[in-house]
Amino acid sequence: MNWLTNYVRPRLRALVERRRVEVPENLWHQCPACERMIFHRDLDANRRVCPHCDHHFRVGPEFRFREFFGEAYEELELPRVPVDPLRFRDLKRYTDRLKEAQSRTGAHDAIRAAAGTLGSSPAVVAVMDFAFMGGSMGRAVGEGFVAAAREAVRRRAAFVVVTASGGARMQEGALSLVQMARTTAAVQEVKEAGLPYVVVLTDPTTGGVTASFAMLGDVHLAEPRALIGFAGRRVIEQTIRERLPEGFQTAEYLRDHGMVDMVVHRFDLPATLARLLDLFMRPRAEAPAAPEPAGEDGGRALPPPAPEQDLEVLDEAADD
Ligand SMILES: [Zn+2]
Numbered sequence: 001m002n003w004l005t006n007y008v009r010p011r012l013r014a015l016v017e018r019r020r021v022e023v024p025e026n027l028w029h030q031c032p033a034c035e036r037m038i039f040h041r042d043l044d045a046n047r048r049v050c051p052h053c054d055h056h057f058r059v060g061p062e063f064r065f066r067e068f069f070g071e072a073y074e075e076l077e078l079p080r081v082p083v084d085p086l087r088f089r090d091l092k093r094y095t096d097r098l099k100e101a102q103s104r105t106g107a108h109d110a111i112r113a114a115a116g117t118l119g120s121s122p123a124v125v126a127v128m129d130f131a132f133m134g135g136s137m138g139r140a141v142g143e144g145f146v147a148a149a150r151e152a153v154r155r156r157a158a159f160v161v162v163t164a165s166g167g168a169r170m171q172e173g174a175l176s177l178v179q180m181a182r183t184t185a186a187v188q189e190v191k192e193a194g195l196p197y198v199v200v201l202t203d204p205t206t207g208g209v210t211a212s213f214a215m216l217g218d219v220h221l222a223e224p225r226a227l228i229g230f231a232g233r234r235v236i237e238q239t240i241r242e243r244l245p246e247g248f249q250t251a252e253y254l255r256d257h258g259m260v261d262m263v264v265h266r267f268d269l270p271a272t273l274a275r276l277l278d279l280f281m282r283p284r285a286e287a288p289a290a291p292e293p294a295g296e297d298g299g300r301a302l303p304p305p306a307p308e309q310d311l312e313v314l315d316e317a318a319d320d
Contacts, residue, residue, distance in 0.1 A: 027039060027040045027041075028040065031050040031052065031053060031055050031057075032055065033050060033053050033225075034052050034053035034055065036050070038050060038051065038052070047067070047266050048063070049265075049266050054224065056223045056224060056226070058130050058164065058202070059202075060105070060127070061107070061111075061112035061114075061127035061128075061129055061162075064125065064127045064162050065112075065114045065116075065127070067266075067269065067270050068118050068160070068270055069114065069117065069118065069125070072117070073114040073116035073125075074114060074116065075113070076147070076148060078109075078147050078148070079147055081140050081143050083140075084098070085175055086173050088171040088172070088173075090171075094171040098133075101131075101132045101133050102132075105129060105131055105132045107129060107132055108140065109138070109140035109144065110128055110130075110132035110134075110135045110137070110141050111126055111129070111140070111141045111144040111145060112127055112129065112144075113125065113126040113127070113144060113147070113148035114127075115152075115155060115157065118158070118270070118274055118277055119273070119278055120278055121157070121274070121278055121280075122155055122157035122158065123152075123157050123158045123159070124148050124149075124151050124152035124155065124157050125161070126144065126159075127162040128161075128163050128164045128165050129164065130164040130165065130166070130204070134166035135165035135209070136165060136167060136168065136169035136170075136176070137168050137169055137176055137179050137183075137207075137209055138172040138175070138176045138179070139172060139175055141169075142176075142178070142182045142183055143182075145183045145213060146182055148161075149183075149187065149190050152190055152195060153189055153190060153193045156195065157195065158195055158277045158280060158281060159195060159196070159197045159198070160198045160200065160273060160277075161197075161198075161200070161213065163199060163200070163202060163205040163214045164204065165204075165205055165206065165214075166204070166206055166207060167206050167207015167209060176208070179212070180208050180212035181212075183212050184212050184213060184216065187213050187216045191218075196219075196276075196277060197217050198217055198220075198221065199214055199216070199220050200273070201221065201228050201251065202222070203223060203225070203226035203227050204226065204227040204228070205226065205228045205229075206227070206228070206229050206230065210228065210230050211230055214228075218280070219262075219276055220259065220261050220262075221260070221262050221263075221264045221272065222254065222255065222262070222263050223263070223264065223266060223269075224251060224252070224263055224264075225250055225252065226250070227249055227250065228249060228250070228254055228259075228260070229248075233248060233249060251263045
């Protein structure tokens with residue numbers, strides 16, 4: 001039981017204790033980066049970014065939906081799955097932990113999804129909630145992700161996922177690991193439908209989520225200084241017996257080494273996403289528009305258009 005008492009129990013305790021700090025009763029928040037105090041209204045007005053040091057606080061699904069869609073979005077009903085297949089119990093029953101997380105966050109599990117218009121493109125956005133059991137991926141998150149991906153295909157919409165996860169949900173054992181394969185297959189369905197799949201990596205994105213759908217995007221955006229990795233820094237150092245470079249596993253480090261395309265400030269995220277989706281979606285949206293017959297040929301059947309004409313049509317479309 002050494003592994004459980006030495007490793008699992010402290011981790012669980014740390015999770016629970018951190019949660020307590022995250023939901024303070026008072027009106028002031030302490031920035032975990034610069035340790036200065038911020039009045040809660042100032043923090044909200046600044047989109048939960050520290051006005052002193054630019055630290056991006058963790059935010060939940062509702063915040064993201066409003067940022068991306070404004071008020072006009074439709075939250076998707078995600079499938080319910082049978083809970084606690086292994087009847088898992090550590091310090092508490094898994095079912096009790098779930099109930100506690102559900103009552104605290106008001107969500108069914110660690111993922112929520114909504115559909116709407118992002119910029120000028122139809123989009124389905126799935127957002128993970130780190131406040132729900134560390135954003136861990138069990139069957140509910142896997143099923144939710146698959147359902148959201150399929151809804152994007154059904155609506156011919158772009159699929160955007162905002163990740164935040166400690167990895168697989170250990171209380172579901174191998175069933176949580178299977179979700180890595182399931183979500184990967186769902187990403188493939190989106191790609192086969194010719195629709196864009198964009199990942200927004202936020203602090204922290206680790207473990208089985210990094211090892212599956214979080215790294216399969218057509219484009220990877222990340223919030224500044226977000227922790228993104230598979231295993232923890234200490235575990236890697238102990239395994240390879242080497243010191244890791246400064247800034248290892250941050251968004252900026254991964255961008256400099258090719259795993260992240262852009263590090264985007266939270267203020268710029270909606271506009272950046274809108275621009276990207278517009279680039280991905282526009283040619284497809286305009287392709288079916290038949291070229292208008294030029295001249296006064298009346299009902300005469302038009303000869304097949306010459307290649308130059310095709311180009312002109314594309315030029316006109318691009319000017320719109
Ligand atoms: Zn700060």
